[in-house]
Amino acid sequence: MPHPRLVVIGLDCAEPSLVFDRWRDDLPHLSSLMDRGRYGRLESCIPAITVPAWSCMTSGRDPGELGIYGFRNRLDRSYDSLSIANGSFVKVPRLWDILGEAGWTVAVVSVPGTYPPQLVNGALVSGFLTPNTDAEFTYPSGLGMQLRAWVDRYLFDVPDFRSDDKPRILRDIYDLCNQTFSLALNLLRDREPDFLMMVEMGLDRLQHAFWKHMDSRHPLHVPDSPFAQVIHDYYCHVDRCIGQLLACCGEDTAVAVVSDHGAQPLMGGFCLNQWLIETGYLVLKSAPTAPMRLQPSQVDWQRTKAWGAGGYYGRLFMNVQNREPDGIIPLASYQQERQKLIEHLEAIPGPDGRPLGIKAYTPQQLYRRVRGVAPDAIVYFQNLAWRSLGSVGTESLYALENDTGPDDANHAQHGLFVFCDPQHPGDGRELTGAQIYDVLPTLLSRYDIAAPPQLRGRALAW
Known part of the structure; x- marks a missing residue:
């Protein structure tokens, strides 16, 4: 043979x-x-x-x-x-x-x-x-x-x-x-x-x-x-x-x-969308009564600057005028608003009060070319030891369990x-x-x- x-x-x-x-x-x-x-x-x-x-x-x-x-x-x-x-x-x-x-x-x-x-x-x-x-x-x-x-x-x-x-x-x-x-x-x-x-x-x-x-x-x-x-x-x-x-x-x-x-x-999870709500970036039409997955129909887009997605890493999307259907961030302010959000995010402490170790990257930093619709920022939590949780209505920003089912590793x-x-x-x-x-x-x-x-x-x- x-x-x-x-x-x-x-x-x-x-x-x-x-x-x-x-x-x-x-x-x-x-x-x-x-x-x-x-x-x-x-x-x-x-x-x-x-x-x-x-x-x-x-x-x-x-x-x-x-x-x-x-x-x-x-x-x-x-x-x-x-x-x-x-x-x-x-x-x-x-x-x-x-x-x-x-x-x-x-x-x-x-x-x-x-x-x-x-x-x-x-x-x-x-x-x-x-x-x-x-x-x-x-x-x-x-x-x-x-x-x-x-x-x-x-x-x-x-x-x-x-x-x-x-x-x-x-x-x-x-x-x-x-x-x-x-x-x-x-x-x-x-x-x-x-x-x-x-x-x-x-x-x-x-x-x-x-x-x-x-x-x-x-x-x-x-x-x-x-x-x-x-x-x-x-x-x-x-x-x-x-x-x-x-x-x-x-x-x-x-x-x-x-x-x-x-x-x-997997050392923990950070509730990215819940944090965006608590810091005023993401506004819902009504407050959830229990933890739930974020649905676009729940969001008051005319008052929302940013939203995120859960997973092994976090994705941040920004609501930009003349780009998203109900965008509110002026295009001229987009870069400044994104940098401000990244700095705010990277300063988040962990549950013990020490820096959580968040690093947010823009696609332009990472890639030689950006095709399709990229996230406005890609976020690593403690170099992937923590994962991003997309749920809203959580009591805490921190969790030990994944919000999509039992998961032991990242x-x-x-x-x-x-x-x-x-x-x-x-x-x-x-x-x-x-x-x-x-x-x-x-x-x-x-x-x-x-x-x-x-x-x-x-x-x-x-």
């Missing part, structure tokens, strides 16, 4: 401190790749979340250039136009497109940002954010029937992973992992591609569901939990799956293992990058300074394939 030239194994949310240090001795296949190649932390984009990070990695473009600022993006300047950012938002070639143009056959499995599927020189199976198996989720389209025959219960994600039903979540995570690696193995055997890329989503879902059970730093840590070892055991399971996949590859196959961001304990700014190329052996040294934008030009440079012009990243020296 011809062997692939390049395999990219994506591990969504894989935390470098666990793989490189804490559990390295328990992960023999990953450790062997590190020993025979090079590895290091990989600085993610801002925001460091699945959407847009995988598209940034595979295209070498930043979120502003892609016009993707999170899972949901404003389609226009109206107040209720949020839409899920799917693969159709990406208007530039990605790694598999460039390799296909160079004559490589490709197999792409469960990479976020690939639904709806587009034409490739080979096979593509969309994953996360695909609505269901009734939708077209493969290229070619007939491949979907074949995949259903391989798998009893087809999963695109872990259903309802923010839930208290931990045993069911754990079963679904393993099922999703086994399915993803099984699909990758079957495509390797059946299609014999030159290039395979797959992304395993289970690590992300597992850490969101179980981090407090293993980490005494977590404010809601569960001592002596029966789930204390599940994250460790799952990393070991993923390592075994990687070993099985690599056993189907040749000795000359180059292997990259990447994660889009890392993970850390993202961390650095993921990981491991690259082992038998044609150019590494010395096991750790890389420094690698960014998510560097992955594409680095991989292309190994095969003397010209990268698209004006990429944000650079080919890493080996």
